[in-house]
Amino acid sequence: MTAKSAPGFPASRPRRLRRTPALRALVREDRLSVDDLIWPVFVCDGDNATQEIASMPGVIRRSVDLTVEAAAEAQAAGIRAICLFPYTDGTLKTDDCAEAWNPENLSNRATRAIKAAVPDIAIMTDVALDPYNAQGHDGILRDGVIVNDDSVAALVKMAMAQAEAGADILGPSDMMDGRIGAIRSALEDAGLCDVTIMSYAAKYASAFYGPFRDAVGASGALKGDKKTYQLDPLNADEGLRCVARDIAEGADMVMVKPGMPYLDLCAKVKDRFGVPTFAYQVSGEYAMIRAAAGNGWIDGEKAMMESLMAFRRAGCDGVLTYFAPEAARLIRAGWE
Numbered sequence: 001m002t003a004k005s006a007p008g009f010p011a012s013r014p015r016r017l018r019r020t021p022a023l024r025a026l027v028r029e030d031r032l033s034v035d036d037l038i039w040p041v042f043v044c045d046g047d048n049a050t051q052e053i054a055s056m057p058g059v060i061r062r063s064v065d066l067t068v069e070a071a072a073e074a075q076a077a078g079i080r081a082i083c084l085f086p087y088t089d090g091t092l093k094t095d096d097c098a099e100a101w102n103p104e105n106l107s108n109r110a111t112r113a114i115k116a117a118v119p120d121i122a123i124m125t126d127v128a129l130d131p132y133n134a135q136g137h138d139g140i141l142r143d144g145v146i147v148n149d150d151s152v153a154a155l156v157k158m159a160m161a162q163a164e165a166g167a168d169i170l171g172p173s174d175m176m177d178g179r180i181g182a183i184r185s186a187l188e189d190a191g192l193c194d195v196t197i198m199s200y201a202a203k204y205a206s207a208f209y210g211p212f213r214d215a216v217g218a219s220g221a222l223k224g225d226k227k228t229y230q231l232d233p234l235n236a237d238e239g240l241r242c243v244a245r246d247i248a249e250g251a252d253m254v255m256v257k258p259g260m261p262y263l264d265l266c267a268k269v270k271d272r273f274g275v276p277t278f279a280y281q282v283s284g285e286y287a288m289i290r291a292a293a294g295n296g297w298i299d300g301e302k303a304m305m306e307s308l309m310a311f312r313r314a315g316c317d318g319v320l321t322y323f324a325p326e327a328a329r330l331i332r333a334g335w336e
């Protein structure tokens, strides 16, 4: 369209509109706003406790009390939503993953505490069994096989405990078949019809999740890989079919994950379905930018902001990013 209607040189000199900051601002096609950011936070046990995560410099785990403080600070910075990830002690990991639906588990305690103190920030929770699974998988493993339907039954119990704790957005990240429909009907049956679901709909089997597994204490536990449930990085059509299915089953929002290597999927999802579309800029993407910046190889702030703008350009309504507090600060300071 643009190419067909564009006049040739010298009638068209696109650099005319790039000459000054004012002209560039006038014709800028999109904006990155603090409203677009969801901040993933890691929660650990203890009081007034923080723990560093070696593979994610600048990211820490916080005890529930400090997570509440961080949520209040995030809200003051304009961030609308945080996403909770618990670091689960090894002694609580079992083959049946029962800690996942304990109403008093770390994630549910954090949700209640944040809701009580910072009621306006949206809380997203992670629905997947891996933090609670002695086998490190997102589903239940039997005789070396991830069993789909029993995993879905466990995920429903987990999702319901999170919804009852006050989560605003459930984020099923497990990639089992049929979990969105099962969670949606359980919510309806329980009268929790306003709880939203952001489905990790197109989640790829990716090497970029490595630092996250350190952050939630799952790296040691995982045996094998997740290729029987997460998507093959070469499959775009299959990703789109999963998105279509999850929307049909009751997802309010969908996510593509990881983010930067899968921007093509983000654009296709938004174009094809027109639903609220999010990307997860995952731990490995964060770690790469931080590591390169830490070595002086790239300008960390510029690379971070450019990476986040790319999600908007690709059509995403928002992005889950560990950079959220830093990006919020720069956006509010008028970053261009």
Ligand SMILES: NCC(=O)CCC(=O)O
Pocket (backbone or CB within 6 Å): 126, 128, 173, 208, 209, 210, 211, 212, 213, 281, 282, 283, 284
């Ligand atoms: N279910 C959440 C994740 O797997 C996050 C991955 C990452 O940040 O690497």
